[in-house]
Amino acid sequence: MSSGNAVAHSAVVWYNLLKKTNEREGETMQEIRCPHCGEVFQVDETGYAQIARQVRDSEFDKELRRREQELLARQASELDLVKLQQGRAYDKTLAEKDAALAQKAQEVEQLRAQLDYSETVKKLAVAEAVQRKSQELAEGEKRILTLENELTAQQAASRSKEKSLQEQYEEKLKSKDEQIEYYKDFKARQSTKMIGESLEQHCMTQFNTLRMTAFPTAYFEKDNDARTGSKGDFIFRESDESGTEFISIMFEMKNEADTTATKHKNEDFFKELDKDRREKHCEYAVLVSLLEIDNEFYNNGIVDVSYKYDKMYVVRPQFFIPIITLLRNAALNSLKYRRELEIVRDQQLDILHFEENMNAFKEGFGRNYRIASEKFRTAIDEIDKTITHLQKTKDALLSSENNLRLANNKAQDLTIKRLTRNNPTMKTMFAELAEAKEAKESGKLGESLEDEAAAE
Numbered sequence: 001m002s003s004g005n006a007v008a009h010s011a012v013v014w015y016n017l018l019k020k021t022n023e024r025e026g027e028t029m030q031e032i033r034c035p036h037c038g039e040v041f042q043v044d045e046t047g048y049a050q051i052a053r054q055v056r057d058s059e060f061d062k063e064l065r066r067r068e069q070e071l072l073a074r075q076a077s078e079l080d081l082v083k084l085q086q087g088r089a090y091d092k093t094l095a096e097k098d099a100a101l102a103q104k105a106q107e108v109e110q111l112r113a114q115l116d117y118s119e120t121v122k123k124l125a126v127a128e129a130v131q132r133k134s135q136e137l138a139e140g141e142k143r144i145l146t147l148e149n150e151l152t153a154q155q156a157a158s159r160s161k162e163k164s165l166q167e168q169y170e171e172k173l174k175s176k177d178e179q180i181e182y183y184k185d186f187k188a189r190q191s192t193k194m195i196g197e198s199l200e201q202h203c204m205t206q207f208n209t210l211r212m213t214a215f216p217t218a219y220f221e222k223d224n225d226a227r228t229g230s231k232g233d234f235i236f237r238e239s240d241e242s243g244t245e246f247i248s249i250m251f252e253m254k255n256e257a258d259t260t261a262t263k264h265k266n267e268d269f270f271k272e273l274d275k276d277r278r279e280k281h282c283e284y285a286v287l288v289s290l291l292e293i294d295n296e297f298y299n300n301g302i303v304d305v306s307y308k309y310d311k312m313y314v315v316r317p318q319f320f321i322p323i324i325t326l327l328r329n330a331a332l333n334s335l336k337y338r339r340e341l342e343i344v345r346d347q348q349l350d351i352l353h354f355e356e357n358m359n360a361f362k363e364g365f366g367r368n369y370r371i372a373s374e375k376f377r378t379a380i381d382e383i384d385k386t387i388t389h390l391q392k393t394k395d396a397l398l399s400s401e402n403n404l405r406l407a408n409n410k411a412q413d414l415t416i417k418r419l420t421r422n423n424p425t426m427k428t429m430f431a432e433l434a435e436a437k438e439a440k441e442s443g444k445l446g447e448s449l450e451d452e453a454a455a456e
Contacts (some may be wrong), residue, residue: 069093179318180293199255201232203288203320210321215328223250223280232276236324240335247331249324250282255290266298266314268289274309284327285312288320 094283207220219237234251251271256264266289277285302323303314315323321389 032358033387038389057192176299179316199253199288202317203234203251206321214325223276225280228276229277230276230279232273232280235268235280235282237330238328244335246335246338247284248282249284249286249327250277251286251288252276252278253288264291267308270305270309270312274312277312283311283331284444285309286323287312287314288317289314290317 066108157224158421207215211218211220217238220234223235224232232250233253236247236249236251237245238247239245249275252269254266254269266287269287269289273285273287276282289298297303298314299316301315302319305312307312313323
């Protein structure tokens with residue numbers, strides 16, 4: 001701060017003091033503008049004169065110079081102090097910054113080392129992952145190639161199988177067509193009267209051809225029993241070595257010419273065939289039919305119609321022997337199980353008989369036990385009665401003993417005095433006996449004394 005400014009400032013300070021004083025006194029103020037700060041002051045004439053006088057006064061100048069020097073010295077000292085503090089703070093800050101920079105540099109080095117390690121690890125992981133993915137990709141490609149080869153082989157096999165099945169189907173279809181044409185021609189060459197008989201004869205011939213080789217013990221003859229009002233065409237029966245029948249089949253053959261006015265269906269004969277089977281006690285019923293020659297349901301082979309009638313089948317003539325073979329083999333298998341079942345049943349009967357015998361034994365043993373138990377209880381009761389009787393006898397004996405004891409006591413208490421009481425006669429007799437006894441004893445005593453004296 002310059003000297004002029006200091007003076008002006010001091011003048012302003014004095015002015016403010018005078019202003020406050022004058023305001024208290026209520027004097028009139030005049031306006032004065034500060035040349036440095038531009039502030040406008042109002043002073044009265046007296047204050048204005050004082051200020052001017054003080055400004056012009058040498059003492060005021062001297063005081064102003066002194067204060068200016070003090071102010072300058074104080075400002076220099078404060079400036080040096082501030083510079084010293086700022087230098088120390090700067091040095092401290094600089095040292096802290098250097099330490100921080102060193103720490104940051106160390107951290108940067110550590111981070112660089114970690115980064116280098118991470119980069120190395122990352123590169124290794126990436127390389128490993130790339131190698132693994134490459135291997136997986138190679139394996140996947142190899143697997144895809146294998147699958148493609150398998151698919152190609154399967155497609156080739158499927159095409160070959162499809163072709164084979166197509167050929168087999170065409171052959172079967174051709175065979176069926178040939179059979180249909182054969183039977184159509186067969187029927188066309190026969191009269192209506194001979195149609196049914198020819199089918200029966202055809203089946204009979206087929207069976208007889210294989211009778212001795214496949215069915216040596218079987219019965220296969222026409223059903224001539226019409227006692228029930230109807231009859232089938234053929235009955236097949238077969239038994240085992242023991243004579244047990246294990247299979248029986250009722251056959252019905254149906255055929256008709258193409259020129260017949262009324263066309264029959266296979267279902268038209270199911271009810272009658274089932275009735276014949278039951279009446280003739282047959283297990284199975286088979287309709288050998290050339291009816292509905294164009295119906296694919298009956299042209300597929302052996303048709304099971306047991307959903308309508310139990311154990312009934314419909315076949316074309318070419319399946320006549322196969323249906324017998326299938327049912328016979330099934331019956332033979334069931335026969336084995338039937339024999340096993342009979343063995344088990346016999347075993348169960350043996351077990352039943354054993355249980356019956358065991359139950360009879362248990363019942364007999366229980367009866368004997370009850371009788372023995374009753375006799376044992378009777379014996380115990382008799383023993384208890386005997387013990388009671390013996391106890392009574394014991395009590396009677398003890399009572400007799402007591403009476404004898406009392407009698408003995410009474411006998412012991414019996415004296416001559418009591419016996420002769422109130423009986424002078426007995427008293428006199430006992431007195432005489434006592435005197436005689438005393439005399440006798442005295443004589444014996446004298447003799448003994450004499451003997452003693454003689455001896456002396």
